[in-house]
Amino acid sequence: MQPSRVNELVTQAIRETSGLVTHRPYLGMSQIARCSRQLYFDFVEGREHQSDRAHQNCKRGYLIEGEFKTMLAAMGVIRVVTGFPAQDHETGALLYGCEREIIAPFDSRFRGHTDGETVDGDLLEIKSMTQEKFEKALQLNRIDVAHYWQVQAYMRYGEYSTAIVEYVSSETFDHHAFRIAINPRLGAEMEAKAKAILAAIDTHNAPRCECGKCQRNGSRS
Numbered sequence: 001m002q003p004s005r006v007n008e009l010v011t012q013a014i015r016e017t018s019g020l021v022t023h024r025p026y027l028g029m030s031q032i033a034r035c036s037r038q039l040y041f042d043f044v045e046g047r048e049h050q051s052d053r054a055h056q057n058c059k060r061g062y063l064i065e066g067e068f069k070t071m072l073a074a075m076g077v078i079r080v081v082t083g084f085p086a087q088d089h090e091t092g093a094l095l096y097g098c099e100r101e102i103i104a105p106f107d108s109r110f111r112g113h114t115d116g117e118t119v120d121g122d123l124l125e126i127k128s129m130t131q132e133k134f135e136k137a138l139q140l141n142r143i144d145v146a147h148y149w150q151v152q153a154y155m156r157y158g159e160y161s162t163a164i165v166e167y168v169s170s171e172t173f174d175h176h177a178f179r180i181a182i183n184p185r186l187g188a189e190m191e192a193k194a195k196a197i198l199a200a201i202d203t204h205n206a207p208r209c210e211c212g213k214c215q216r217n218g219s220r221s
Contacts, residue, residue, distance in 0.1 A: 005164045006092055011052060013211040014052070014055050014056060014059050015052070016056050017059065017090070017092060018055040018056070018059040018062070018091075019062050019090055019091040019093075020050055020054060020055050020057040020058040020059075021206075022046050022050055022109055023042075023045075023046030023133065023195075024043075025109070026043075026108075026109045026110065026111050027039060027043055027109055027110045027111075027133050027194060027197060028111070028112055029102065029104075029110065029111060029150055029153035029154060030112055030113075030114030030146075030150045030193060031146075031150075032149050032150065032153055032190055032193065033145055033146040033148075033149035034146070034211075035210045035211035035212075035213070035214065036193060036196065036197050036208070036210055037206055037207050037208065037210065038139075038211070038214065039197055039212050040197055040200055040206050040207055041206065042084040042159040042203060043197075043201055044201065049125045053195055054151075058169055059091075060128065061128050061170075062091045062093050063093075063147070063179065064126070064147040064170055065093065065115060065126045065128065066091075066092075066093035066094055067136065067169060068126050068166060068175070069093075069094060069115065069116065069126065070085075071096055071108065072166075073085070073096055074089070076119060077095070077118055077119065077124075078096050078098065078116050078117075078118060078119070078124065079097075079116070079117050079118060079119045079121075079168065080096045080097065081096065081097025081098055082097075083097065084097035084163075085097075085098045087103070088137060092139065096116055097113055098116040098117045098124075098210065099115060099116050100113070100114045100117075101210050102114060102154050102157045102158045103157065103180055104153075104154070104194065106159050106190070106191070106195065107194075107195070107198050109198055109201075110194045110198065112150070112153060112154055114154055117160075118164055119161075122160060122162045122163060123151060123155055123158065123160040123162070123163040123164070124152070124163070124164050124166070125147070125151055125155055125163060125164075125165045125166070126165075126166045127166070127167055127168065128144075128168045128169075129163060129167065129168070129170065129214060130154055130167045130169070130170065130171060131170075131174070134167055134168070134169040134174055134176075137167055137176070137178075138167075138176055142178070143165050143167065143180065143182060145177050147165060148180065148186075149186070151163040151165060151180055152180075152182065152183055152186050152187050152190060153190055153194075155180075155182045155186040155187070156159060156182070156184075156190070156191070157212075159179070161182050162179060162180065162181055162182070163179075163180040164177055164179060164180075164183075165177070165178045165180055166178075166179070206218070
């Protein structure tokens with residue numbers, strides 16, 4: 001078999017198993033920190049065409065997440081449900097039964113999917129990133145704003161009081177766990193934002209841009 005054909009088949013396999021989703025019929029809690037206008041159009045139109053690089057990054061993230069979940073389970077950190085682990089049919093990642101779909105009580109279109117929870121009952125999220133972003137988080141001693149909003153949404157509607165967020169450098173496997181407490185004030189702000197976006201979807205009236213990057217009138221950046 002020619003090397004070019006091998007490359008084609010590997011690229012195809014990555015596309016088919018990356019887990020990258022371009023359109024979801026709901027407003028994702030993992031994205032709620034983004035611009036309301038962009039989230040509106042992601043919901044209505046779907047995200048723009050995703051490149052092979054996007055598929056590669058998504059695949060890498062799931063691989064790292066899966067490997068760290070396996071290690072944390074072996075070390076007694078992750079709560080493992082009887083009958084697990086089992087394999088995710090889309091990404092091939094191992095599931096431990098403590099992963100949850102979180103659905104907001106005020107609207108089932110606002111939802112998210114957790115990475116799992118610890119044996120102590122804390123929310124667990126695993127985030128891979130470049131070494132530069134990893135080092136910046138350690139220097140500032142805080143997680144990224146988007147990740148912070150995400151875990152606050154999960155804690156608010158999943159009834160967690162604490163989250164453990166494991167940061168991993170995809171370049172070096174350097175890692176660091178952050179402990180995050182629930183922030184009810186931010187949770188209320190996030191809920192109001194989600195309600196406003198969903199109301200805009202229902203009335204077909206795109207929200208104003210919050211990021212300053214949306215380019216054309218009535219669209220996203």
